[in-house]
Amino acid sequence: MPKVNTDLSVEQREELLRELKTRFEKNGNRHEGIEWAQVQAKLEADPEKLWSLSEMERTGGEPDVVGHDKETDEYIFYDCSKESPKGRRSVCYDREALESRKKHKPENSVMDMAAAMGIDLLTEEEYRELQKLGDFDTKTSSWVKTPADIRKRGGALFCDRRYNTVFVYHNGADSYYAARGFRGSLRV
Template identity: 75%
Template sequence: MENKKHLTAEQSLALLSVLKERFEKNVNRHKGLEWAKIQSKLETTNPEKLWSLNEMERTGGEPDVVGYDKTTNEYFFYDCSAESPKDRRSFCYDREALESRKEHKPKNSAVAMASEMGIELLTEEQYRELQQLGNFDTKTSSWIKTPAEIRKLGGAIFSDFRYGNVFVYHNGAESYYAARGFRGLLKV
């Protein structure tokens, strides 16, 4: 049986080339980090991590390294596309919200697709960290990880960047909009 969450050697090389080029173009996102160490870790880690990065890339996320945790020896990749990833928009928040819709259901939910991709939605704190690296979501918005107490009440939260500020808003979790997607995090 073929593992669907695995890239061919050619796909891996192509992805690593794209990631390296993006890494070199955006040094402000990862000061003090070296691509050779990141590439080595990508090549020796679980092949599903490369597959997940490829899914982030394939859906328009433009993943890039934004940090490193010395205690866990993990690099953090965030979606760094200028706007919310184009192939991850028009989704409600989670599966429960999707199932609650009686009509006009979206194709998927942000939480379900992130899980299928092997990534996590950004938290509010992570979203704010991302915005320190540039201006993201100036025309779109992104669902972010919603605290359980808000979700229990039927809500979900999303963020964007307007008027020089990061805004965090709420909506019913079942809502979806053409300009709202989600950004992900992958730890490698």
């Protein structure tokens, strides 16, 4: 796979930082006790992570800080768009699932897209934590990281919120739908 240019121009960096700061200030319930200046300092010190956040933003994820890991001193970002990010829908779970499709293959897979963006797929536990911060995926669904024993049997997991409840479902890993994408996380 060719190396992707992860350099942002000064203007792109400034615009992204403005957007992230605005979202951070509007959604204080997601990151109580965390100061934006400290987050921004970490972002400015790590251009590749800033690029990954720009990819999350570009694909409709609306990334925001949802926590701080005191042990590693990392800020945790999740995709916080109300619905599954528009630029990451209609994809099957992984490369193996993509290659197994005989007809009507999607353009990409969740795991390949996440890797190219430099982000991790939310786990079921992280997805449930996100849902404590608001009502997400009330009209869409999002693939979540699938345990190896389920994936080995051809399945993959996805989640959504209906009836004020978070549900976890399974599907064949090679399936894809216009209303199913994926949410990512990034540690900075």
